[in-house]
Amino acid sequence: MTIELSTETPITIAEVPLHIPKRHGRKVHYSTVYRWMTKGVRGRKLESLLIGGVRYTTLEALARFLKLTPQKTAALPESSDDLSSAIESALQDAGV
Numbered sequence: 564m565t566i567e568l569s570t571e572t573p574i575t576i577a578e579v580p581l582h583i584p585k586r587h588g589r590k591v592h593y594s595t596v597y598r599w600m601t602k603g604v605r606g607r608k609l610e611s612l613l614i615g616g617v618r619y620t621t622l623e624a625l626a627r628f629l630k631l632t633p634q635k636t637a638a639l640p641e642s643s644d645d646l647s648s649a650i651e652s653a654l655q656d657a658g659v
Contacts, residue, residue, distance in 0.1 A: 566610050571621035576600070576611075582625060584651035599628065622646055629653065 574582070576597055580590040599609040600618065610624040629650055 566612055566621055566624055571623045573619045573621050576618045579620060579625060582647050584654060
């Protein structure tokens with residue numbers, strides 16, 4: 564699936580760790596997010612766009628990358644706090 568900027572909420576690579584739950588009290592490092600975008604994890608890459616020398620992704624692409632399934636969330640949360648909570652609960656359900 565590709566990013567649709569007209570319908571999705573863009574965020575910079577530096578903002579991504581703010582939307583992912585902390586592990587062991589530490590945020591995900593932005594270099595890890597960059598690696599997810601360029602090399603991927605287990606055959607999946609975090610979708611991104613390079614606009615004016617700045618790499619962007621979207622909250623929705625982040626949710627797709629973290630495999631939030633439509634069965635667990637009927638619609639994507641409206642605020643970034645709700646999305647972070649949904650991501651955290653999905654990770655806990657997955658045992659991560």
